[in-house]
Amino acid sequence: MIRSMLGRGALALCLTLLAGGVCTAKDVGQVISFKAGVTAQRDGQAVALDMKSPVGDRDTLTTDATGRAQILFDDDTTVSLGSNTSLSLETVVAEGANPAFKARMGQGVARFITGKIVEKNPDGFSVVTPDATVGIRGTIFAVRVGNGTTTVFVTNTTKQVFVNGVLVPTGFKITLPQGAPTPMTPADHNLVSGSVAANSPASGATAQLAPPSTVVGNPVTPTTLAQTPIVAQALGEGFRQTGNANVSGSLTNEVYTGSFSFLVNLTSGNVSNGVMQSGNSDTPMAMTGGRGSISGSSLNVSGFTADDYSGSMSGTAARNTSGLSVSGGYKITNNSDGQLRESGSFSGKQR
Structure with missing residues (x-):
């Protein structure tokens, strides 16, 4: 941290100048x-x-x-x-x-x-x-x-x-x-x-200024979340140290390509802050509110909503030295009639 004397010096200057009606920024x-x-x-x-x-x-x-x-x-x-x-x-x-x-x-x-x-x-x-x-x-x-x-x-x-x-x-x-x-x-x-x-x-x-930390660790065999808690194996980015991870990736089907992201508690496996973005221009571009859990190797996230549409994802999850990886299928339905609007596969990883 910059030495506090800078702030004290500026304050003293400001107090001195106050007598003359002028005060500079500290x-x-x-x-x-x-x-x-x-x-x-x-x-x-x-x-x-x-x-x-x-x-x-x-x-x-x-x-x-x-x-x-x-x-x-x-x-x-x-x-x-x-x-x-x-x-x-x-x-x-x-x-x-x-x-x-x-x-x-x-x-x-x-x-x-x-x-x-x-x-x-x-x-x-x-x-x-x-x-x-x-x-x-x-x-x-x-x-x-x-x-x-x-x-x-x-x-x-x-x-x-x-x-x-x-x-x-x-x-x-x-x-x-x-x-x-x-x-x-x-x-x-x-x-x-x-x-x-x-x-x-x-x-x-x-040189690049203040780059994010590089993750350092020994290669390990991928494991499911049931075998060990999803706790970081290496030092590095803050979310690995605090037990949270951001997972993001792509949604794909025969016509459209979209994206998704959510936050995972690496200890409990709880999923929150889910965002699903469809590549279909007729479907809302961003559905939010996704939540769910990872239990063992099973991933289930639902509650994505926007306008009259709802989305969900289900699949598998595993981790290795690079972090968490997920894959499976997704679907988007129309709330008014329950009809399937869009479906496909997803894949992503911890960022």
């Missing part, structure tokens, strides 16, 4: 990696940022076509800015009973790794764009703003990410003003990691 973070072309709009002036430059709680951070930066805030939140990006810090309060991080993004690409603010106040972290409000409750995510759209990429989460009230699971993205959660592609992952890489003057080499 420092809430500092630059820990950058590439030339990063500025902060502060008190009506553009201030060039460098390594260890302080960042204020009302700064507007801007990068040019070659600029990139990574900012570490007092609560250990990390924000990585790509080129041609603008991010305004509206509220950054790390201490007290109601800590908060509220920022407004005008354009570009930024990646966020949330810190202690989310732990203390889950509703206190948000990022606003021209098209969306992103509510964060513990995660790694990225936002791209441009050409009249906003895309939010959820690369790793231990809890939940809501975009305009829509739950976006790990490994999914959503593009607004119109759109529904869809699985991220390899190109999406490359875009997010590549867009926020920066040069560190200390090393002179380009």
Whole structure:
């Protein structure tokens, strides 16, 4: 964490200036990696940022076509800015009973790794764009703003990410003003990691900033959940340590291709926060509310609903060193007459 002396120094300065009727924004973070072309709009002036430059709680951070930066805030939140990006810090309060991080993004690409603010106040972290409000409750995510759209990429989460009230699971993205959660592609992952890489003057080499942890473990024979609890075998991502996992994958039949996701408690096998997205344009694009369980090698999830439709999934589950994998069949029915609307197979894995 950044030394508290930064905050105390800013407070002393503010108290000194109060006598003259002027108070500048306090420092809430500092630059820990950058590439030339990063500025902060502060008190009506553009201030060039460098390594260890302080960042204020009302700064507007801007990068040019070659600029990139990574900012570490007092609560250990990390924000990585790509080129041609603008991010305004509206509220950054790390201490007290109601800590908060509220920022407004005008354009570009930024990646966020949330810190202690989310732990203390889950509703206190948000990022606003021209098209969306992103509510964060513990995660790694990225936002791209441009050409009249906003895309939010959820690369790793231990809890939940809501975009305009829509739950976006790990490994999914959503593009607004119109759109529904869809699985991220390899190109999406490359875009997010590549867009926020920066040069560190200390090393002179380009490196990805704060990548998600790599899972390390010894190969094991896949087992069913009845043989052992679904407890993580390796250190790494947060959900493996906390006993929760996000599972996502594809829905397929002879005509359509869709997607699904749900949250699994790795100890109890309970399934919640299920989302099923049909590839059929005549069926609601996103059905939510799926819940169920994994017992032994059996998976059953139902309760997906949207408009007049309901969805369910049943199949098998197993785990290995890479995590949980699932497969089976799904169906979508019309609630008004009980007729089968769509059916097919599904497959997915822990993300």
